Amino acid sequence: xxxxxxxxxxxxxxxxxxxxxxxxxxxxxxxxxxxxxxxxxxxxxxxxxxxxxxxxxxxxxxxxxxxxxxxxxxxxxxxxxxxxxxxxxxxxxxxxxxxxxxxxxxxxxxxxxxxxxxxxxxxxxxxxxxxxxxxxxxxxxxxxxxxxxxxxxxxxxxxxxxxxxxxxxxxxxxxxxx
Amino acid sequence: xxxxxxxxxxxxxxxxxxxxxxxxxxxxxxxxxxxxxxxxxxxxxxxxxxxxxxxxxxxxxxxxxxxxxxxxxxxxxxxxxxxxxxxxxxxxxxxxxxxxxxxxxxxxxxxxxxxxxxxxxxxxxxxxxxxxxxxxxxxxxxxxxxxxxxxxxxxxxxxxxxxxxxxxxxxxxxxxxx
DNA sequence: GCGAAGTTTCAGTAATTCCTGAAACTACAA
DNA sequence: TTGTAGTTTCAGGAATTACTGAAACTTCGC
Numbered sequence: 034x035x036x037x038x039x040x041x042x043x044x045x046x047x048x049x050x051x052x053x054x055x056x057x058x059x060x061x062x063x064x065x066x067x068x069x070x071x072x073x074x075x076x077x078x079x080x081x082x083x084x085x086x087x088x089x090x091x092x093x094x095x096x097x098x099x100x101x102x103x104x105x106x107x108x109x110x111x112x113x114x115x116x117x118x119x120x121x122x123x124x125x126x127x128x129x130x131x132x133x134x135x136x137x138x139x140x141x142x143x144x145x146x147x148x149x150x151x152x153x154x155x156x157x158x159x160x161x162x163x164x165x166x167x168x169x170x171x172x173x174x175x176x177x178x179x180x181x182x183x184x185x186x187x188x189x190x191x192x193x194x195x196x197x198x199x200x201x202x203x204x205x206x207x208x209x210x211x
Numbered sequence: 212x213x214x215x216x217x218x219x220x221x222x223x224x225x226x227x228x229x230x231x232x233x234x235x236x237x238x239x240x241x242x243x244x245x246x247x248x249x250x251x252x253x254x255x256x257x258x259x260x261x262x263x264x265x266x267x268x269x270x271x272x273x274x275x276x277x278x279x280x281x282x283x284x285x286x287x288x289x290x291x292x293x294x295x296x297x298x299x300x301x302x303x304x305x306x307x308x309x310x311x312x313x314x315x316x317x318x319x320x321x322x323x324x325x326x327x328x329x330x331x332x333x334x335x336x337x338x339x340x341x342x343x344x345x346x347x348x349x350x351x352x353x354x355x356x357x358x359x360x361x362x363x364x365x366x367x368x369x370x371x372x373x374x375x376x377x378x379x380x381x382x383x384x385x386x387x388x389x
Numbered sequence: 390g391c392g393a394a395g396t397t398t399c400a401g402t403a404a405t406t407c408c409t410g411a412a413a414c415t416a417c418a419a
Numbered sequence: 420t421t422g423t424a425g426t427t428t429c430a431g432g433a434a435t436t437a438c439t440g441a442a443a444c445t446t447c448g449c
Contacts, residue, residue, distance in 0.1 A: 046348050049340045053355065056332040063325045065243030067437070079351055086396085096439045101397070122395055122446075130354065132361045147241040154234040162227045170224050173257055176308065177231065183310045245407070264426085274409045279427065300417075300425055 050079055054093070069095060070103040074128065077113055078135075083125035111138045140195040148188055155181040228257055232271070247273060248281040252306065255291055256313075261303035289316045318373040326366055333359040 054075040061071025072093055077084060084092075090100045104126060107113040112135065113128045129135055159177045162170055232253040239249025250271055255262060262270075268278045282304060285291040290313065291306045307313055337355045340348055 043345075046340065046343055046345075046351060049336060049343075050351060052339070053333075053336050056329075056336065060325070060329045060332070063243070063329075065241070069437080079354055081347055081350055097396090098398080098440070099438050102438090105397095124396080132357045136361065147238070151234075151238045151241075154238070155231075158227060158231045158234065161230070162224065165224055165227075167221075167224075169259055172259055173224060173228060176257055179310045183314065247407080275426090276410070276428080277408050280408090283427090302426080 050076075053079060067103070069093070069099055070106055073100070073103045074107055074112060077107075077126055077128035078130050080128075083116055083118075083127050085123050085125050089126075110142050137195045137197070140191050144188065144191045144195065148184060148191070152181070152184050152188065155184065228254075231257060245281070247271070247277055248284055251278070251281045252285055252290060255285075255304060255306035256308050258306075261294055261296075261305050263301050263303050267304075288320050315373045315375070318369050322366065322369045322373065326362060326369070330359070330362050330366065333362065 054072050057075035058068040058072040061074075062068050073089055076089060076092055086097065086100050086104065089095075089104070090097055093100070104113070104115075107128075108115060108126075111129075113126050116125045116127055117123075118125065129138065155177060159174065159181055162174050162177065165174070232250050235253035236246040236250040239252075240246050251267055254267060254270055264275065264278050264282065267273075267282070268275055271278070282291070282293075285306075286293060286304075289307075291304050294303045294305055295301075296303065307316065333355060337352065337359055340352050340355065343352070
């Protein structure tokens with residue numbers, strides 16, 4: 034049996050990176066994130082240097098409009114930031130690479146964009162049936178209340194976790210749950 | 212200012228329930244779950260009695276095919292179960308209504324359907340670049356490893372939580388994080 | 390002000406996902 | 420075996436979401 038030698042072929046790395054980008058795209062899709070956005074993100078978190086819009090278009094074979102939109106979306110999530118080099122007009126991008134920070138950003142944003150509106154909706158629903166008489170109404174109200182309370186708990190846990198970026202306390206607590 | 216009296220109008224309850232169904236559909240959509248599936252689920256968790264396919268079609272104004280598919284999907288998630296009453300041929304459905312159990316079921320299933328495949332993909336990716344030389348390759352590998360480790364931690368935390376259905380220990384821990 | 394280099398917008402199109410309705414199928418009772 | 424009450428499947432259409440490419444816009448140096 035021949036022992037594999039460490040390779041130095043740059044194509045192997047490019048290939049692996051391409052695979053990763055594809056996979057990350059698929060993973061993103063499963064979590065309700067659009068494929069291109071996930072792929073641009075994947076590209077940036079595994080890039081050793083800043084990337085321009087044109088490089089990203091080139092790498093992923095996508096249009097300028099598409100690249101532009103998804104870069105903006107990633108910036109608005111806070112997952113990447115744009116950098117302008119001195120004396121240059123072109124915009125470059127870099128990703129937050131720390132996995133725990135990434136996770137916290139995503140938690141915070143999904144909480145803001147999805148959990149909050151859901152809470153509001155449930156509260157309204159609860160308020161509107163609060164005064165209704167009858168067993169059916171009571172049961173309905175109880176169920177809505179249970180959901181509402183649950184979301185509230187989730188909200189506060191998520192808030193706590195997502196604020197912990199630097200602290201070692203929450204990662205520790207999670208490890209405790211392991 | 213006139214104080215609102217407790218109402219007894221059954222239309223008010225129907226209306227509120229309808230709103231809830233709509234809202235739950237929207238919430239589901241944000242989480243990558245199809246609208247109809249979320250609505251059928253909403254209908255069932257707020258129903259005082261078993262519902263048949265026909266009643267669901269009627270309530271949501273959807274086709275038989277659509278109702279059928281989404282009921283099957285919900286059953287395969289374990290969020291609802293089908294019940295056949297003695298002496299009747301028709302199938303009826305009821306939902307798991309306990310919010311914590313619902314949450315655990317969803318965690319378990321998403322772990323199985325989404326987290327697991329992601330882990331596999333990352334492992335492969337890591338393996339394929341393990342032997343590569345050079346600073347770029349090393350950095351890439353490190354990043355993939357970080358993601359992979361993170362998913363592993365997430366996996367074990369989720370496993371622990373989702374197995375806790377009955378126990379009060381994990382809810383307690385979560386409250387501790389509050 | 391003008392041209393160059395870059396960013397942003399958006400109408401039209403492509404791709405994907407979801408839904409319908411009808412036909413095929415299954416199980417059972419008479 | 421035939422009729423009835425129900426479930427399942429699936430081809431085609433509708434709705435939604437994503438992408439392209441080109442034109443409009445912005446910024447800056449000369």
